[in-house]
Amino acid sequence: MVCSLARCMIPPEGHGRHQAAESLGSEQVAPSTSSRQVTAPGRRAAAASLPFATLNFITLVGDLLMPLSVGIIGCGRMGQQYVDVYNTLPGTELVAIAEHNPERRRVVGERFGINALFADAREMLAHVTPDVVAVVLPGKYIHDAVLAAVEAGVRGVSTDKPIGAVLADVDEMVDACAEAGIVFGGGNLQRAMTSVQQAANRLQAGEFGEIIGASVHRYGGEISGGGCQHIAVLRRLTGAEVTEVIAWGEPAEALQQESDEGLQINGQFRLSNGIVCPVFPRDTPHRGVDVWTQDALMRWDWGDPQIFTGLDNNGKRIEIDPNYAPAEYPQFTYLGTSIQSFISVVERGVEHENELFISGRDLRRSLEVAIAAKHSALRGSVPLSLPLEDRSLSLHPVDYRWLGGDQSGRPQTLDEAAGNA
Secondary structure, three states: OHHHHHOOOOOOOOOOOOHHHHHHHOOOOOOOOOOOOHOOOOOOOHHHHOEEEOOOOOOOHHHHHHHEEEEEEOOOHHHHHHHHHHHHHHOOOEEEEOOHHHHHHHHHHHHOOOOEEEOOOHHHHHHOOOOEEEOOOOOOHHHHHHHHHHHHOOOEEEEOOOOOOHHHHHHHHHHHHHHOEEEOHHHOHHHHHHHHHHHHHHOOOOOOOOOOOEOOOOOEEOOOHHHHHHHHHHHHOOOOOOEEEEEEEEHHHHHHHOEEEEEEEEEEEEOOOEEEEEEOOOHHHOEEEEEEOEEEEEOOOOOOOOEEEEOOOOOOOOEEEOOOOOOOOHHHHHHHHHHHHHHHHHHHHHHHHHOOEHHHHHHHHHHHHHHHHHHHHHHOOOOOOOOOOOOEEOOOOOOHHHOOOOHHOOOOHHHHHHHOO
Protein backbone atom coordinates (compact mmCIF):
# COMPACT_ATOMS: atom_id res chain seq x y z
CA MET A 1 0.00 0.00 0.00
CA VAL A 2 1.60 3.26 -1.12
CA CYS A 3 1.01 5.79 1.62
CA SER A 4 -0.88 9.01 0.99
CA LEU A 5 2.24 11.09 1.53
CA ALA A 6 3.93 9.34 -1.36
CA ARG A 7 0.90 9.83 -3.58
CA CYS A 8 0.72 13.56 -2.93
CA MET A 9 4.41 13.96 -3.80
CA ILE A 10 4.21 12.27 -7.22
CA PRO A 11 5.32 14.83 -9.86
CA PRO A 12 2.61 16.12 -12.20
CA GLU A 13 2.50 15.33 -15.89
CA GLY A 14 5.48 16.84 -17.71
CA HIS A 15 7.67 16.90 -14.61
CA GLY A 16 9.29 13.49 -14.74
CA ARG A 17 6.37 11.43 -13.47
CA HIS A 18 6.31 8.88 -16.31
CA GLN A 19 10.08 8.88 -16.59
CA ALA A 20 10.47 8.06 -12.91
CA ALA A 21 7.84 5.34 -13.01
CA GLU A 22 9.19 3.74 -16.18
CA SER A 23 12.79 3.81 -14.96
CA LEU A 24 12.11 2.12 -11.62
CA GLY A 25 11.34 -1.24 -13.23
CA SER A 26 11.22 -4.40 -11.13
CA GLU A 27 13.69 -6.89 -9.80
CA GLN A 28 12.55 -10.41 -8.90
CA VAL A 29 13.27 -11.53 -5.34
CA ALA A 30 11.47 -14.87 -5.45
CA PRO A 31 8.87 -16.25 -7.86
CA SER A 32 5.41 -15.13 -6.82
CA THR A 33 1.87 -14.85 -8.04
CA SER A 34 2.30 -11.09 -7.67
CA SER A 35 4.24 -8.83 -10.01
CA ARG A 36 4.99 -6.13 -7.42
CA GLN A 37 8.59 -7.12 -6.71
CA VAL A 38 10.90 -4.11 -6.55
CA THR A 39 14.04 -4.16 -4.45
CA ALA A 40 16.07 -1.28 -3.08
CA PRO A 41 19.13 -2.12 -5.24
CA GLY A 42 16.93 -2.18 -8.34
CA ARG A 43 15.54 1.25 -7.54
CA ARG A 44 18.96 2.72 -6.83
CA ALA A 45 20.37 1.39 -10.10
CA ALA A 46 17.46 2.83 -12.05
CA ALA A 47 17.71 6.16 -10.25
CA ALA A 48 21.38 6.57 -11.19
CA SER A 49 20.45 7.38 -14.79
CA LEU A 50 17.71 9.89 -13.99
CA PRO A 51 17.88 13.71 -14.33
CA PHE A 52 18.83 15.66 -11.20
CA ALA A 53 15.29 16.85 -10.38
CA THR A 54 13.86 13.36 -10.74
CA LEU A 55 16.74 11.91 -8.73
CA ASN A 56 15.91 14.26 -5.86
CA PHE A 57 12.29 13.11 -6.01
CA ILE A 58 13.27 9.44 -5.97
CA THR A 59 15.64 9.98 -3.04
CA LEU A 60 12.87 11.67 -1.09
CA VAL A 61 10.07 9.16 -1.60
CA GLY A 62 11.78 6.00 -2.84
CA ASP A 63 11.36 4.14 0.44
CA LEU A 64 7.69 5.08 0.59
CA LEU A 65 7.08 3.65 -2.88
CA MET A 66 8.73 0.33 -2.14
CA PRO A 67 6.46 -2.56 -1.16
CA LEU A 68 6.79 -3.96 2.33
CA SER A 69 8.33 -7.42 2.21
CA VAL A 70 6.38 -10.04 4.16
CA GLY A 71 7.26 -13.39 5.72
CA ILE A 72 4.60 -15.84 6.93
CA ILE A 73 5.54 -18.16 9.80
CA GLY A 74 3.04 -21.02 9.90
CA CYS A 75 1.10 -21.86 6.76
CA GLY A 76 -1.75 -24.10 7.83
CA ARG A 77 -5.37 -23.17 7.15
CA MET A 78 -5.19 -19.73 8.72
CA GLY A 79 -1.70 -19.00 7.43
CA GLN A 80 -2.91 -19.64 3.90
CA GLN A 81 -5.62 -17.03 4.41
CA TYR A 82 -2.93 -14.56 5.44
CA VAL A 83 -1.05 -15.34 2.22
CA ASP A 84 -4.19 -14.63 0.19
CA VAL A 85 -4.59 -11.23 1.83
CA TYR A 86 -0.95 -10.20 1.51
CA ASN A 87 -0.88 -11.34 -2.13
CA THR A 88 -3.87 -9.11 -2.85
CA LEU A 89 -3.04 -5.91 -0.97
CA PRO A 90 -1.08 -3.36 -2.99
CA GLY A 91 2.23 -2.36 -1.47
CA THR A 92 3.05 -5.70 0.17
CA GLU A 93 5.22 -8.46 -1.25
CA LEU A 94 5.33 -12.01 0.12
CA VAL A 95 8.97 -13.12 0.04
CA ALA A 96 9.20 -16.18 2.33
CA ILE A 97 7.17 -18.86 4.10
CA ALA A 98 8.11 -20.98 7.12
CA GLU A 99 6.08 -24.17 7.65
CA HIS A 100 7.05 -27.17 9.79
CA ASN A 101 5.16 -29.79 7.75
CA PRO A 102 7.42 -30.56 4.75
CA GLU A 103 4.65 -31.79 2.45
CA ARG A 104 2.39 -28.85 3.21
CA ARG A 105 5.39 -26.52 2.85
CA ARG A 106 6.02 -27.85 -0.66
CA VAL A 107 2.36 -27.73 -1.70
CA VAL A 108 1.77 -24.24 -0.32
CA GLY A 109 4.94 -22.96 -2.00
CA GLU A 110 3.73 -24.30 -5.33
CA ARG A 111 0.23 -22.92 -4.80
CA PHE A 112 1.42 -19.38 -4.11
CA GLY A 113 4.55 -19.37 -6.27
CA ILE A 114 7.04 -18.95 -3.42
CA ASN A 115 10.46 -20.65 -3.57
CA ALA A 116 11.89 -19.23 -0.34
CA LEU A 117 10.55 -21.98 1.91
CA PHE A 118 11.85 -22.81 5.38
CA ALA A 119 11.10 -25.24 8.20
CA ASP A 120 10.70 -22.71 11.01
CA ALA A 121 11.04 -19.09 12.05
CA ARG A 122 14.72 -19.12 12.92
CA GLU A 123 15.72 -20.83 9.68
CA MET A 124 13.73 -18.32 7.66
CA LEU A 125 15.05 -15.30 9.54
CA ALA A 126 18.63 -16.53 9.19
CA HIS A 127 18.25 -16.17 5.41
CA VAL A 128 15.88 -13.23 4.99
CA THR A 129 14.66 -10.37 7.17
CA PRO A 130 11.29 -9.20 5.86
CA ASP A 131 9.89 -5.81 6.79
CA VAL A 132 6.98 -7.56 8.49
CA VAL A 133 6.38 -11.06 9.78
CA ALA A 134 3.01 -12.67 10.42
CA VAL A 135 3.21 -15.43 13.04
CA VAL A 136 0.27 -17.74 12.34
CA LEU A 137 1.15 -20.66 14.60
CA PRO A 138 -0.68 -22.63 17.29
CA GLY A 139 -0.49 -20.88 20.65
CA LYS A 140 2.33 -23.03 22.04
CA TYR A 141 4.79 -21.83 19.39
CA ILE A 142 3.95 -18.13 19.10
CA HIS A 143 6.30 -16.85 21.83
CA ASP A 144 9.54 -18.17 20.34
CA ALA A 145 8.64 -17.08 16.80
CA VAL A 146 7.78 -13.53 17.88
CA LEU A 147 11.05 -13.20 19.79
CA ALA A 148 12.97 -14.55 16.79
CA ALA A 149 11.37 -11.86 14.62
CA VAL A 150 12.31 -9.18 17.14
CA GLU A 151 15.92 -10.41 17.22
CA ALA A 152 16.02 -10.34 13.42
CA GLY A 153 15.08 -6.66 13.38
CA VAL A 154 11.77 -6.64 11.50
CA ARG A 155 9.68 -3.47 11.46
CA GLY A 156 6.48 -5.18 12.50
CA VAL A 157 5.31 -8.56 13.73
CA SER A 158 1.74 -9.76 14.08
CA THR A 159 0.28 -12.82 15.71
CA ASP A 160 -3.12 -14.36 16.21
CA LYS A 161 -5.40 -15.69 18.90
CA PRO A 162 -4.94 -16.99 21.45
CA ILE A 163 -1.58 -15.30 21.94
CA GLY A 164 -0.36 -17.79 24.54
CA ALA A 165 -1.12 -19.32 27.92
CA VAL A 166 1.27 -17.83 30.51
CA LEU A 167 1.02 -14.11 31.24
CA ALA A 168 4.78 -13.76 31.75
CA ASP A 169 5.44 -15.18 28.27
CA VAL A 170 3.06 -12.70 26.69
CA ASP A 171 4.60 -9.87 28.72
CA GLU A 172 7.98 -10.83 27.29
CA MET A 173 6.69 -10.54 23.72
CA VAL A 174 5.00 -7.18 24.34
CA ASP A 175 8.04 -5.77 26.15
CA ALA A 176 10.54 -7.05 23.56
CA CYS A 177 8.62 -5.40 20.72
CA ALA A 178 8.26 -2.14 22.66
CA GLU A 179 11.96 -1.98 23.56
CA ALA A 180 12.98 -2.64 19.95
CA GLY A 181 10.50 -0.14 18.49
CA ILE A 182 8.66 -2.87 16.58
CA VAL A 183 4.93 -2.68 15.85
CA PHE A 184 3.17 -5.64 17.53
CA GLY A 185 -0.10 -6.42 15.78
CA GLY A 186 -2.92 -8.79 16.59
CA GLY A 187 -4.79 -10.86 14.03
CA ASN A 188 -8.09 -12.36 12.97
CA LEU A 189 -10.46 -10.88 15.56
CA GLN A 190 -13.87 -9.30 15.02
CA ARG A 191 -12.72 -6.17 16.83
CA ALA A 192 -10.95 -5.38 13.53
CA MET A 193 -14.22 -5.38 11.54
CA THR A 194 -14.64 -2.02 9.86
CA SER A 195 -18.22 -1.91 11.19
CA VAL A 196 -17.05 -2.50 14.79
CA GLN A 197 -14.47 0.25 14.43
CA GLN A 198 -17.03 2.67 12.98
CA ALA A 199 -19.60 1.81 15.66
CA ALA A 200 -17.04 2.37 18.42
CA ASN A 201 -15.97 5.70 16.94
CA ARG A 202 -19.58 6.88 16.85
CA LEU A 203 -20.23 5.77 20.42
CA GLN A 204 -17.14 7.47 21.75
CA ALA A 205 -17.85 10.65 19.78
CA GLY A 206 -21.07 10.93 21.77
CA GLU A 207 -23.46 10.44 18.84
CA PHE A 208 -25.80 8.35 20.99
CA GLY A 209 -25.14 9.99 24.34
CA GLU A 210 -23.10 8.92 27.34
CA ILE A 211 -22.42 5.19 27.74
CA ILE A 212 -24.16 4.00 30.90
CA GLY A 213 -24.08 0.20 30.63
CA ALA A 214 -22.55 -2.88 29.02
CA SER A 215 -22.96 -6.65 29.20
CA VAL A 216 -21.17 -9.76 27.90
CA HIS A 217 -23.11 -12.83 26.70
CA ARG A 218 -21.98 -16.45 26.20
CA TYR A 219 -18.62 -16.02 27.88
CA GLY A 220 -18.19 -19.76 28.19
CA GLY A 221 -16.88 -22.89 26.53
CA GLU A 222 -13.53 -21.35 25.57
CA ILE A 223 -13.09 -18.14 27.55
CA SER A 224 -9.55 -17.63 26.25
CA GLY A 225 -9.59 -19.13 22.75
CA GLY A 226 -13.04 -17.75 21.91
CA GLY A 227 -13.76 -15.30 24.71
CA CYS A 228 -10.85 -13.14 23.60
CA GLN A 229 -13.26 -11.86 20.95
CA HIS A 230 -15.73 -10.63 23.57
CA ILE A 231 -13.14 -8.80 25.65
CA ALA A 232 -11.55 -7.15 22.63
CA VAL A 233 -14.92 -5.86 21.36
CA LEU A 234 -16.09 -4.81 24.85
CA ARG A 235 -12.98 -2.70 25.37
CA ARG A 236 -13.27 -1.11 21.92
CA LEU A 237 -16.97 -0.25 22.12
CA THR A 238 -16.77 1.17 25.64
CA GLY A 239 -13.35 2.79 25.26
CA ALA A 240 -12.58 1.41 28.71
CA GLU A 241 -10.39 -1.19 30.39
CA VAL A 242 -11.47 -4.05 32.63
CA THR A 243 -10.09 -3.13 36.05
CA GLU A 244 -11.71 -5.79 38.26
CA VAL A 245 -13.14 -9.27 37.73
CA ILE A 246 -15.39 -11.33 40.00
CA ALA A 247 -16.60 -14.69 38.70
CA TRP A 248 -18.43 -17.92 39.40
CA GLY A 249 -17.38 -20.90 37.27
CA GLU A 250 -18.81 -24.27 36.36
CA PRO A 251 -18.56 -27.23 36.06
CA ALA A 252 -16.20 -27.83 38.96
CA GLU A 253 -13.94 -30.15 36.95
CA ALA A 254 -13.43 -27.46 34.28
CA LEU A 255 -12.19 -25.06 36.96
CA GLN A 256 -9.54 -27.57 38.03
CA GLN A 257 -8.12 -28.33 34.59
CA GLU A 258 -5.29 -26.55 32.78
CA SER A 259 -7.32 -25.51 29.73
CA ASP A 260 -10.42 -23.37 29.22
CA GLU A 261 -12.38 -26.19 27.58
CA GLY A 262 -15.97 -26.29 28.80
CA LEU A 263 -15.55 -23.58 31.46
CA GLN A 264 -18.68 -21.44 31.91
CA ILE A 265 -18.33 -18.06 33.61
CA ASN A 266 -20.96 -16.01 35.42
CA GLY A 267 -19.67 -12.78 36.86
CA GLN A 268 -19.12 -9.11 36.43
CA PHE A 269 -16.38 -6.84 35.14
CA ARG A 270 -15.75 -3.41 36.58
CA LEU A 271 -14.61 -1.02 33.85
CA SER A 272 -12.31 1.98 34.09
CA ASN A 273 -15.24 4.30 33.25
CA GLY A 274 -17.10 3.11 36.37
CA ILE A 275 -19.54 0.79 34.59
CA VAL A 276 -20.22 -2.62 36.16
CA CYS A 277 -20.65 -5.11 33.32
CA PRO A 278 -22.59 -8.36 33.97
CA VAL A 279 -21.18 -11.49 32.32
CA PHE A 280 -23.39 -14.41 31.25
CA PRO A 281 -22.02 -17.85 30.30
CA ARG A 282 -24.67 -18.80 27.73
CA ASP A 283 -26.90 -17.28 25.04
CA THR A 284 -29.43 -14.81 26.46
CA PRO A 285 -30.44 -15.34 23.53
CA HIS A 286 -27.62 -13.10 22.33
CA ARG A 287 -24.00 -14.21 22.43
CA GLY A 288 -21.82 -11.14 22.16
CA VAL A 289 -21.56 -7.68 23.72
CA ASP A 290 -24.25 -5.06 24.38
CA VAL A 291 -23.40 -1.42 25.14
CA TRP A 292 -26.09 1.17 25.84
CA THR A 293 -26.80 4.81 26.52
CA GLN A 294 -29.98 6.42 27.84
CA ASP A 295 -31.65 6.30 24.41
CA ALA A 296 -29.70 3.77 22.34
CA LEU A 297 -28.28 0.25 22.40
CA MET A 298 -25.45 -1.16 20.31
CA ARG A 299 -25.25 -4.96 19.97
CA TRP A 300 -22.31 -6.93 18.62
CA ASP A 301 -23.53 -10.50 18.13
CA TRP A 302 -20.71 -11.99 16.03
CA GLY A 303 -21.37 -9.73 13.07
CA ASP A 304 -21.90 -6.09 12.19
CA PRO A 305 -23.08 -4.26 15.33
CA GLN A 306 -26.81 -3.54 15.39
CA ILE A 307 -27.90 -0.08 16.52
CA PHE A 308 -31.22 0.60 18.24
CA THR A 309 -32.43 4.12 19.04
CA GLY A 310 -35.69 5.19 20.62
CA LEU A 311 -38.80 3.12 21.36
CA ASP A 312 -41.87 2.22 19.32
CA ASN A 313 -45.47 2.55 20.51
CA ASN A 314 -45.14 -0.73 22.41
CA GLY A 315 -42.03 0.41 24.25
CA LYS A 316 -39.72 -1.81 22.20
CA ARG A 317 -36.34 -0.65 20.88
CA ILE A 318 -36.26 0.45 17.24
CA GLU A 319 -33.42 -0.88 15.10
CA ILE A 320 -31.98 1.62 12.63
CA ASP A 321 -29.79 1.27 9.55
CA PRO A 322 -26.24 1.90 10.82
CA ASN A 323 -25.01 2.98 7.36
CA TYR A 324 -21.56 1.50 7.81
CA ALA A 325 -19.03 2.28 5.08
CA PRO A 326 -18.01 -1.01 3.42
CA ALA A 327 -14.59 -2.58 3.78
CA GLU A 328 -12.18 -2.10 0.90
CA TYR A 329 -11.69 -5.87 0.52
CA PRO A 330 -14.92 -7.44 1.84
CA GLN A 331 -13.89 -10.91 0.65
CA PHE A 332 -11.31 -11.03 3.46
CA THR A 333 -13.72 -9.83 6.19
CA TYR A 334 -11.99 -8.82 9.42
CA LEU A 335 -8.70 -10.57 8.68
CA GLY A 336 -8.29 -8.17 5.79
CA THR A 337 -9.05 -5.06 7.83
CA SER A 338 -6.79 -6.27 10.64
CA ILE A 339 -3.88 -6.66 8.21
CA GLN A 340 -4.60 -3.34 6.49
CA SER A 341 -4.53 -1.59 9.86
CA PHE A 342 -1.26 -3.33 10.76
CA ILE A 343 0.42 -2.39 7.48
CA SER A 344 -0.74 1.23 7.80
CA VAL A 345 0.82 1.53 11.26
CA VAL A 346 4.07 -0.15 10.19
CA GLU A 347 4.36 2.34 7.31
CA ARG A 348 3.79 5.33 9.61
CA GLY A 349 5.83 4.15 12.60
CA VAL A 350 5.51 2.49 15.99
CA GLU A 351 4.37 5.77 17.57
CA HIS A 352 1.01 5.07 15.90
CA GLU A 353 0.64 1.59 17.44
CA ASN A 354 -2.34 2.70 19.53
CA GLU A 355 -4.26 3.07 16.23
CA LEU A 356 -4.08 -0.67 15.45
CA PHE A 357 -7.50 -2.24 15.06
CA ILE A 358 -6.14 -5.19 17.07
CA SER A 359 -2.74 -5.33 18.78
CA GLY A 360 -0.61 -7.77 20.72
CA ARG A 361 -1.48 -5.75 23.82
CA ASP A 362 -5.18 -6.30 23.11
CA LEU A 363 -4.60 -10.06 22.92
CA ARG A 364 -2.73 -9.94 26.23
CA ARG A 365 -5.60 -8.08 27.87
CA SER A 366 -8.11 -10.69 26.70
CA LEU A 367 -5.96 -13.50 28.10
CA GLU A 368 -5.53 -11.66 31.39
CA VAL A 369 -9.27 -11.16 31.85
CA ALA A 370 -9.89 -14.87 31.17
CA ILE A 371 -7.22 -15.88 33.69
CA ALA A 372 -8.66 -13.48 36.26
CA ALA A 373 -12.15 -14.94 35.75
CA LYS A 374 -10.93 -18.49 36.30
CA HIS A 375 -8.88 -17.65 39.38
CA SER A 376 -11.60 -15.48 40.90
CA ALA A 377 -13.95 -18.47 40.65
CA LEU A 378 -11.31 -20.88 41.97
CA ARG A 379 -10.75 -18.71 45.05
CA GLY A 380 -14.44 -18.49 45.93
CA SER A 381 -15.51 -15.56 43.73
CA VAL A 382 -12.89 -13.18 45.08
CA PRO A 383 -12.70 -9.82 43.25
CA LEU A 384 -9.36 -9.60 41.41
CA SER A 385 -7.87 -6.31 40.29
CA LEU A 386 -6.17 -5.94 36.92
CA PRO A 387 -3.39 -5.98 35.97
CA LEU A 388 -2.81 -9.20 37.90
CA GLU A 389 0.22 -9.16 40.17
CA ASP A 390 1.12 -12.82 39.64
CA ARG A 391 2.37 -13.00 36.06
CA SER A 392 3.06 -16.74 36.34
CA LEU A 393 -0.67 -17.46 36.12
CA SER A 394 -1.82 -19.27 33.00
CA LEU A 395 -4.79 -20.62 31.09
CA HIS A 396 -4.33 -22.92 28.11
CA PRO A 397 -6.71 -22.99 25.16
CA VAL A 398 -8.11 -26.25 23.79
CA ASP A 399 -5.68 -28.58 22.03
CA TYR A 400 -6.39 -27.58 18.45
CA ARG A 401 -5.68 -23.94 19.31
CA TRP A 402 -2.64 -24.77 21.46
CA LEU A 403 -1.01 -27.54 19.42
CA GLY A 404 -2.57 -27.11 15.98
CA GLY A 405 -4.63 -29.42 13.81
CA ASP A 406 -1.74 -31.74 12.93
CA GLN A 407 -1.28 -32.71 16.59
CA SER A 408 -4.90 -32.63 17.73
CA GLY A 409 -6.63 -34.84 15.19
CA ARG A 410 -7.65 -32.07 12.79
CA PRO A 411 -4.94 -32.20 10.09
CA GLN A 412 -5.31 -30.38 6.79
CA THR A 413 -5.28 -32.54 3.67
CA LEU A 414 -2.75 -31.75 0.96
CA ASP A 415 -5.59 -31.16 -1.50
CA GLU A 416 -6.97 -28.49 0.79
CA ALA A 417 -3.52 -26.95 1.25
CA ALA A 418 -3.16 -26.86 -2.54
CA GLY A 419 -6.42 -24.92 -2.80
CA ASN A 420 -8.32 -27.80 -4.41
CA ALA A 421 -10.77 -28.57 -1.63
